[in-house]
Amino acid sequence: MTTPNTAAAAPTLSEDAAAVVLETRGLTRNFGGLVAVNAVSLRFLSGQTHAVIGPNGAGKSTLVNLLTGHLPVTRGEILFKGRTITNLPAHRVSQLGIGRSYQKTNIFPAFSCFENCRLAAQSRLSTSMRFVRPALAYHTVNEKAQAALEACGLARHRDRAAGTISYGEQRQLEIGMVLATDPQLLVLDEPLAGMGVEESEMLIGLLKRLASRYTVILVEHDMDAVFSLADVLTVMVNGTVLESGPVDMVRASQAVQDAYLGDGEEAY
Numbered sequence: 001m002t003t004p005n006t007a008a009a010a011p012t013l014s015e016d017a018a019a020v021v022l023e024t025r026g027l028t029r030n031f032g033g034l035v036a037v038n039a040v041s042l043r044f045l046s047g048q049t050h051a052v053i054g055p056n057g058a059g060k061s062t063l064v065n066l067l068t069g070h071l072p073v074t075r076g077e078i079l080f081k082g083r084t085i086t087n088l089p090a091h092r093v094s095q096l097g098i099g100r101s102y103q104k105t106n107i108f109p110a111f112s113c114f115e116n117c118r119l120a121a122q123s124r125l126s127t128s129m130r131f132v133r134p135a136l137a138y139h140t141v142n143e144k145a146q147a148a149l150e151a152c153g154l155a156r157h158r159d160r161a162a163g164t165i166s167y168g169e170q171r172q173l174e175i176g177m178v179l180a181t182d183p184q185l186l187v188l189d190e191p192l193a194g195m196g197v198e199e200s201e202m203l204i205g206l207l208k209r210l211a212s213r214y215t216v217i218l219v220e221h222d223m224d225a226v227f228s229l230a231d232v233l234t235v236m237v238n239g240t241v242l243e244s245g246p247v248d249m250v251r252a253s254q255a256v257q258d259a260y261l262g263d264g265e266e267a268y
């Protein structure tokens with residue numbers, strides 16, 4: 001296998017440029033003396049689920065924060081559909097079609113599930129939509145919120161306060177809130193974090209359905225989820241990309257075995 005950074009820099013013939021939804025070039029983020037993300041060059045292709053794994057502190061969430069405008073980059077570039085989005089603010093990145101979820105649950109507990117989705121949908125509207133045509137905007141936002149609630153499987157809890165549904169359902173709602181922003185690319189940071197077996201199975205089912213409709217970047221520690229969902233796998237260690245490529249190839253990589261997965265593929 002070629003090293004990931006050079007592999008990403010030189011497209012293969014089968015990798016149609018039009019299929020590249022998101023690309024990073026030498027993406028780097030320092031925190032003082034710590035290089036949390038170090039010269040990461042990756043391509044995320046249309047329709048694929050691209051999982052990013054790595055031990056705690058590898059730089060996965062920092063990468064997500066850079067991709068989604070939640071952190072400024074120290075060096076390097078991010079291109080979305082061929083156009084630079086480097087250092088655009090998070091709301092602009094969201095409006096362009098990159099939706100993200102958070103490692104820690106990030107809902108409004110006192111608001112209903114519908115309201116949570118509605119607020120998310122509203123955040124996607126351009127300023128002109130919000131202020132020039134409020135009636136139309138209101139209608140559009142409500143429709144998007146309802147569709148997102150149905151897509152994440154929570155229509156039955158439409159009017160319940162988000163804080164009163166189960167933890168697993170709250171994680172589902174988070175996905176619904178991402179869907180309400182009408183994204184083309186989903187960037188999900190540990191959607192299964194803290195879930196029990198049954199809840200995980202349900203959410204993996206939901207993610208599988210979404211994977212057939214969206215391009216997905218999935219940061220996840222749950223290896224069952226990763227292996228059942230991902231087309232492409234990137235392994236990060238100490239801020240750098242150790243390996244990146246088709247799942248089976250990366251799984252078989254000796255470097256990954258040695259540094260991360262261990263003998264029995266038990267990451268943790």
Ligand SMILES: Nc1ncnc2c1ncn2[C@@H]1O[C@H](COP(=O)(O)OP(=O)(O)OP(=O)(O)O)[C@@H](O)[C@H]1O
Nearest residue numbers: 031034036054055056057058059060061062063103
């Ligand atoms: N805002 C910050 N200020 C200083 N250091 C930070 C900040 N955010 C992250 N770091 C550091 O950057 C490194 C990468 O952290 P990051 O959260 O990206 O890792 P991760 O791969 O998401 O880990 P985990 O699997 O535990 O979620 C860690 O050493 C972390 O302590």
Ligand SMILES: [Mg+2]
Nearest residue numbers: 060061062103
């Ligand atoms: Mg993280």
